[in-house]
Amino acid sequence: MGSILHPAIRAFRDEDLAGVLRIERASFGRDAWSREAFVYYAEAAPHLFLVARVSGRIAGYSVATLTRYGAEIDSLAVLPRYRKLGLATALMKATIRKLRRAGVRKISLMVRRSNAAAIRLYRSLGFVRTATVPNYYPGGATAWRMRLTLP
Numbered sequence: 618m619g620s621i622l623h624p625a626i627r628a629f630r631d632e633d634l635a636g637v638l639r640i641e642r643a644s645f646g647r648d649a650w651s652r653e654a655f656v657y658y659a660e661a662a663p664h665l666f667l668v669a670r671v672s673g674r675i676a677g678y679s680v681a682t683l684t685r686y687g688a689e690i691d692s693l694a695v696l697p698r699y700r701k702l703g704l705a706t707a708l709m710k711a712t713i714r715k716l717r718r719a720g721v722r723k724i725s726l727m728v729r730r731s732n733a734a735a736i737r738l739y740r741s742l743g744f745v746r747t748a749t750v751p752n753y754y755p756g757g758a759t760a761w762r763m764r765l766t767l768p
């Protein structure tokens with residue numbers, strides 16, 4: 618059982634799905650992933666689909682997958698009322714630790730150029746921008762590709 622400052626991070630379980638979908642809809646609105654998308658990732662890379670629990674409640678999640686070149690952070694979100702408490706940082710650090718142990722050296726992600734909170738978070742973890750991709754998102758928003766190279 619975690620507290621605000623020490624969220625419990627563990628791999629996703631089927632019983633977490635409703636909580637993850639709640640976070641997803643609160644975070645991404647009409648761009649939210651479907652239930653099926655999360656079921657897919659839970660099967661594709663179960664050890665890299667993590668949830669953060671606070672007082673027994675699912676407050677955040679992260680999804681990563683292995684790629685030809687290393688790994689990709691596919692999604693990350695925290696329930697609005699639990700933001701700015703370090704949950705996303707805890708999820709990312711746990712993911713990075715697992716990937717490092719698996720021998721991964723490069724971790725990539727795409728983020729909206731306008732998403733200042735996420736960009737700050739990723740920079741604080743050592744990610745750097747490697748490309749700018751215009752029209753990446755539906756509606757034409759620009760993405761940044763960011764990458765973390767592990768020592």
Ligand SMILES: CC(C)(COP(=O)(O)OP(=O)(O)OC[C@H]1O[C@@H](n2cnc3c(N)ncnc32)[C@H](O)[C@@H]1OP(=O)(O)O)[C@@H](O)C(=O)NCCC(=O)NCCS
Binds near residue numbers: 695701703732737741
């Ligand atoms: C981005 C998001 C995951 C951050 O989650 P979080 O748990 O609040 O992040 P943390 O508390 O670990 O914050 C870590 C750092 O990120 C940065 N950060 C986080 N939220 C921020 C905000 N609103 N404004 C500015 N910087 C912010 C800060 O540098 C922060 O460190 P600090 O608290 O020491 O200043 C969360 O805002 C969210 O779910 N947003 C909607 C979904 C989303 O955009 N996901 C990312 C898609 S690529």
